[in-house]
Amino acid sequence: MPKPLEKLKNGIALTKEDFLWILEKQEEKGFRETLQEYALQLRKKNFGNTIYIRGLIEISNYCKNNCYYCGIRRENSSIHRYRLEEDTILSCVAEGYALGFRTFVLQGGEDPYYTDERLCSILKKIKQNHPDCAITLSLGERSKDSYLALFQAGADRYLLRHETATESHYGMLHPEQMSWQNRIRCLQQLKEIGYQVGCGFMVGSPFQTKEHLANDLLFLQQFRPHMVGIGPFIPQGQTPFGQYAGGTVEQTLFLLSLIRILLPQVLLPATTALGSLEVGGREKGILAGANVVMPNLSPKEARENYTLYDNKLSTGLENAHSLQALQESMKAIGYEIVIDRGDAPGVLEQQKR
Numbered sequence: 077m078p079k080p081l082e083k084l085k086n087g088i089a090l091t092k093e094d095f096l097w098i099l100e101k102q103e104e105k106g107f108r109e110t111l112q113e114y115a116l117q118l119r120k121k122n123f124g125n126t127i128y129i130r131g132l133i134e135i136s137n138y139c140k141n142n143c144y145y146c147g148i149r150r151e152n153s154s155i156h157r158y159r160l161e162e163d164t165i166l167s168c169v170a171e172g173y174a175l176g177f178r179t180f181v182l183q184g185g186e187d188p189y190y191t192d193e194r195l196c197s198i199l200k201k202i203k204q205n206h207p208d209c210a211i212t213l214s215l216g217e218r219s220k221d222s223y224l225a226l227f228q229a230g231a232d233r234y235l236l237r238h239e240t241a242t243e244s245h246y247g248m249l250h251p252e253q254m255s256w257q258n259r260i261r262c263l264q265q266l267k268e269i270g271y272q273v274g275c276g277f278m279v280g281s282p283f284q285t286k287e288h289l290a291n292d293l294l295f296l297q298q299f300r301p302h303m304v305g306i307g308p309f310i311p312q313g314q315t316p317f318g319q320y321a322g323g324t325v326e327q328t329l330f331l332l333s334l335i336r337i338l339l340p341q342v343l344l345p346a347t348t349a350l351g352s353l354e355v356g357g358r359e360k361g362i363l364a365g366a367n368v369v370m371p372n373l374s375p376k377e378a379r380e381n382y383t384l385y386d387n388k389l390s391t392g393l394e395n396a397h398s399l400q401a402l403q404e405s406m407k408a409i410g411y412e413i414v415i416d417r418g419d420a421p422g423v424l425e426q427q428k429r
């Protein structure tokens with residue numbers, strides 16, 4: 077077996093050259109399939125045929141940032157802005173709970189309206205109403221004190237994509253006011269506090285090279301996140317990158333398999349972006365090694381306006397029927413959605429000690 081793959085299988089750290097070699101091999105006939113097969117073996121060993129679901133609630137599309145790729149960037153004046161109040165969020169959670177969700181992801185732009193005080197109140201009420209649930213936050217960069225306060229109020233997990241592990245590439249995707257250093261610092265702080273942490277990146281983002289991807293994989297190998305969110309870049313017409321090419325389903329699937337092998341126990345969603353690019357995209361993601369899906373529990377108004385990119389898949393779960401449809405589509409490919417918090421393996425044991 078070629079050396080980099082041997083290392084990958086044996087849990088030996090890969091070098092940047094190893095990752096580059098794997099990324100180059102991608103185009104070679106049969107290579108993807110070999111990787112995918114092994115990813116699925118590992119997925120089966122660690123998670124059986126289980127799929128975890130997370131109820132996604134998009135709490136606000138106001139954002140103080142101006143990322144060049146993102147449809148809810150500050151300077152996009154053509155979208156209708158909204159934010160959800162506490163009562164609305166609590167009722168989305170209650171609806172989701174009744175459907176069988178045991179993890180809720182509160183995601184939003186960096187909206188200063190959500191002070192620690194407002195968020196802590198929401199977190200405490202969710203935990204009071206549903207003590208058996210996990211709460212994931214995905215609200216961007218905040219101070220360490222803020223992350224700590226939110227953790228103490230009941231947040232269990234935090235998603236903050238690093239977007240790219242290459243500082244110069246980060247600079248091409250973001251305006252000057254944003255700093256890669258701070259992004260990475262935030263991820264480290266979240267881990268120190270005790271969150272289960274997710275990072276991730278867009279596949280095929282503008283200017284992305286194989287070398288950038290190799291750096292992303294090196295970063296994952298070293299940071300060892302509990303979760304990794306990756307999805308294809310999809311241009312959004314009203315952004316500076318509106319005319320750039322998007323990422324592909326194939327490259328995303330390849331990277332999902334590679335990440336499953338690199339971090340066998342990681343929680344790996346088949347993201348909405350993947351499902352948006354192609355009918356059946358999320359199912360393909362599962363078959364590449366992903367083990368999480370995140371259906372949208374946001375109210376209709378929120379779903380329609382949380383437009384990070386064009387043609388976003390809207391899997392509204394207004395009723396139990398659509399969850400059933402998802403269950404059936406997963407069953408058709410041999411997988412089963414479970415009612416479970418779905419923590420990263422080993423995390424709860426560690427916390428008990």
Ligand code: 5AD
Nearest residue numbers: 145146237308309310312349384385
């Ligand atoms: N295409 C795909 N993903 C995007 N994101 C933001 N804009 C886009 C886009 N145009 C991703 C970013 C961000 C996450 C919430 O959504 O990676 O971290």
